[in-house]
Amino acid sequence: MEVQIFNATLIIIFFFNLFLMALNIYIGNYVLFGLCVFISIIVTGYLYLLRVKRAYKTAFYSASLSIYPILTYNFLHNDGINGPTFYVFLLIHLVILSIVKSKYYLLWTVLNVVFFIGLYYIGLYHENWVPINYGNKEEIFTDQSVTYTACIIGISLVAASLKYFYGIQKNRVRQQREELTKVNKSLKQTSDKKDRIITIISHDLKNPLQSIIQTLELINSGDLTEEEAKYLREELLKTTNRTYQMMENILEWSSFEIKNVAGREKKILVKELVEDTVEILKVISKQKRIQLEVNFLKNPMVYIETDRLLLIFRNLVQNAIKFTPAGGLVTVNINSSDGQLILEITDNGIGISADRLKNIFEQDIKSTYGTEQEKGTGMGLHLCFQSAHKLNGQLEVKSTEGVGSSFKLVIPTGINKPSLV
Structure with a gap:
């Protein structure tokens, strides 16, 4: 300045x-x-x-x-x-x-x-x-008056210049502050996204990896016949391959999330989309001695961000398994109506208290424990709720403590988009 x-x-x-x-x-x-x-x-x-x-x-x-x-x-x-x-x-x-x-x-x-x-x-x-x-006095008057007037004008111009350039500097500082605020906000959003992604990865991969570890421990225990061990090794290979594929999908989706780019949409039958995930979840539920039923009342075609839909599906079913005791039942019903995909996950687990139910979808990171002390962060349902909204859908919950819970996801199939007609 x-x-x-x-x-x-x-x-x-x-x-x-x-x-x-x-x-x-x-x-x-x-x-x-x-x-x-x-x-x-x-x-x-x-x-x-x-x-x-x-x-x-x-x-x-x-x-x-x-x-x-x-x-x-x-x-x-x-x-x-x-x-x-x-x-x-x-x-x-x-x-x-x-x-x-x-x-x-x-x-x-x-x-x-x-x-x-x-x-x-x-x-x-x-x-x-x-x-x-x-x-003469006329020269004195002229010189004094003109010089004084010129000095006053000069002082006024300098003051005006000061005010003008101060205003420019002030606006520049304000713009820089606004830009800095935007950058900080963007950095915070990126940091929050990374935190959520880490939570998703740990949440979605922990149970399959635990299942793999338990299977390996069982094989190494020496208590199995050769036929049983062979069967488990074959199942272990399938589970590992499915888990690896799931990990690749999660990492690819995470890359889109960090870059703030919409994930790739795919046209696919729901059964084809979730079948590998269902097999992994069945292994997890079987090891906990929980019956997992997946009923395709309808098998609609969807055109959707499949990774985001799978994120919701995995989290809801894994939560149901986590909070259901051994001998319990988790039922997944997949249906469609009027261009909407309807996904219902019901369990007869420990249920959710009325106080907790009020804020069930809010971002509240704190430790939660399943029926066998499986540790969680409480972030899964918040991420499911956010993802449902990004898919222009709704996620609802009904629960009675000590009886069980039911989660219902309703989202557009996307199959009637103009680009697909």
């Missing part, structure tokens, strides 16, 4: 000096006219340094060091204390203070006062040092 103010000040001084040149010709003071010509030349030089060479410091310090010697010369050749030089002292001091750093205010103030007192002393006690140039 200091550079712009200094630039504006030099331009003001240049035109002000042109006016003084005309005034001095009018009153016949050719000595001061010559001084004005000299000032115009050096001001032009300062503008060249500032605007062409971009040498702000050189231009400023050169101007600052030359201004008081010029004022002294003007004082001695423009009737001393009877002339208008001291008006210019105020204008110059304001200009300098508007440009220099605040730590130099005292230095420039002292310098201004020293020059003022010194020149006033010379004009008062050494009058013979100062030639009298005014020929």
